[in-house]
Amino acid sequence: MVFLCRKGNMGFTFQDTHYNISAGDYVILPNAALASNFSASDDFQGILMNLSEAFVTSIAIRSNYGIIGHLSLLRNPVMKLSERDFRICEAALQYLHMRMEDEKHFFREELLGSLLTAHILDLYDIHARSNKELQVSERITSLLRNFIELLYNGEYIRNRDLEFYASHLCITPHYLSEICKKVSGKPASYWIDRFTIQEITRLLRQKKLSLTEIAERMNFSSVSYFSRYVQKRIHLSPSEYRKDC
Template sequence: MAETENIIIRENLDGLGTDAYGNYLAHALCLAGGCRLKYNGEERELRAGDLMIVRKGKLVERIRPTEDFRVKVIYVTSEFVVLSTPLSNYGMKGQLALFLNPVMKLDDAQQEQCRKDFEMVEARLAQTDHHFRKDLLIASVQMLIIDFFDFHSRLYGVDNIPMQSASIMSRFLNMLENGTYREHREVNWYADKLCVTPKYLSEVSRKISGYAANYWINRYTILDISRLLRDKSLTFVRISDMFYFSSPAYFSRYVQQHLGVSPTEYRG
C-alpha cells in the first residue's frame, strides 16, 4: 500500500464512512465478487466491473462484502480533487447524480480504461523522488476524473450547464454539506445568501439536478436526522434542539413526513 497526505490507496472498504476518511472522496473499482451496502438510506450493490464514487462517506453504512470480493480504492482529499478537476461544469451534474446513486456500471472497455487509470495513479504515487511530484499527481488524478466524466456522461447524457448556474449550485451544495441545514431549512434563506430569488434558485437546481432546491435541503436534513436517530444515547428532544426545531412535536411531524414513520418507530 502506498499513501501520501492527499492520496491513499487501499484494497478494501474498511474505514469507508468513518472519520478516518472524513475529508476524502473514495473511488472504488470492484475487481471481483460483490458487496452490498446502504448508501443515502437505500440498498446498493457493487459488482465486479462496477465503479463507485463516494463524495460523502457518512452516507455509507452496513458494508457486506462477499467472500471473493476484491476492490481497489483510491481516496483523494477534497482539496486535491478541486485542484485536479478539469475546467468543465459537467462535474456538478455528476456530483448530484452520484449523491443519489454512487455506482456506475461500466462496460468492458470502460473497465479496462478504469483499471489503467488506477494503475497510473498508483505508479505515479510511488515515484517519491520525482522533482515535480505534486504536478505529476494532479495530472494523473485529472486523467482519472476526465474518464469518470466520460463514463458518467455516456450513462446519463451531457448537458451544457452555464457557468453562472454551476457556480450558484456549487455554493448552495457547499452550504448544505457544511451542515447549514441544521439551522436553516428555508429556500428563501439560501437564495438571500446567494443573491438570487428563491424561484431562480429552485429553477437552477431543477435544471441541473432534476429536483427543486427544497428537495436538497430536506434530503440533507433527513439523512442527518436518521443517522442521529440510530444513536440511542441521544434523546428526541436533544436531536430536535440540534436542528433548531421550534418544538419536539414539530420535529416529530417533520420526521413522520419525510421518513414515513415517527421517531419512536424509526428507532425501533
C-alpha cells in the same frame, strides 16, 4: 472514496439506501462517512482508493461539470461502465496506485494531481455521454455549486427555507428549484431536506442523545415539530427509526 469492482459482488448502504454492485461497477462516495454495512462475496476483487478531501479540492479543473456529476452521485453513487470504460478506469486506478508508492519523487504531489485530474475528466466524459441531453450554462453550474456548498457547510441546520438560499444566491426561489430540477431531476427543497434528514438520522443512531437534544441541535422549535418533519419525509417517527436502526 472510490472503488472499482473487478470480480464478484459487494453490498453497502449509502444514505439509508442499500446498493449491490458487481463486476464492471464503479462506486464513487462523495462522503464516505455516510456509507456503512459493507459486505462482499468470497470471490470479490476490486480496486479501492481513499483520497483526502483537501487533496481532491486542491485539483483545479477548468470545468463546471463537477457539480452535475456530484449531484448525480449524491443520488446514486454507482456508475455502470461499458467494457471499454471499465478498462480505462481500471488502468488509471492501477497506475495511480503504483505512482502513489513512489514517495521519493520530487514532484509527487503535482504528479498525482495531474494523474487524478486526467481520471476525473474521463469520469466526466463517461457521465456526459450517458446524459447527452443535459446542457447547462456556466452561470447555472456556478449557482448550484454555491447552493450545495451552503448545504455542506451546515446551513440547513440553521435555515431550511428555500427563500433563504435563493436570497443568498440573489435569485428567486422558483428559479433555484427550476435549475436544481433541470440538473438533478429534483427541486431545491429535496436537497435541503436530504442534507437535513441525513444529519438527523446520523444523530438518531447515537442513542445516548434524547429526541429533545436532537431537536435542539437541529434548531427545531419543538420535539413535536421535529417528529412531524421526520415522519413526513421518511415515513417513520424518530422513535420508530431509532428502534429499527
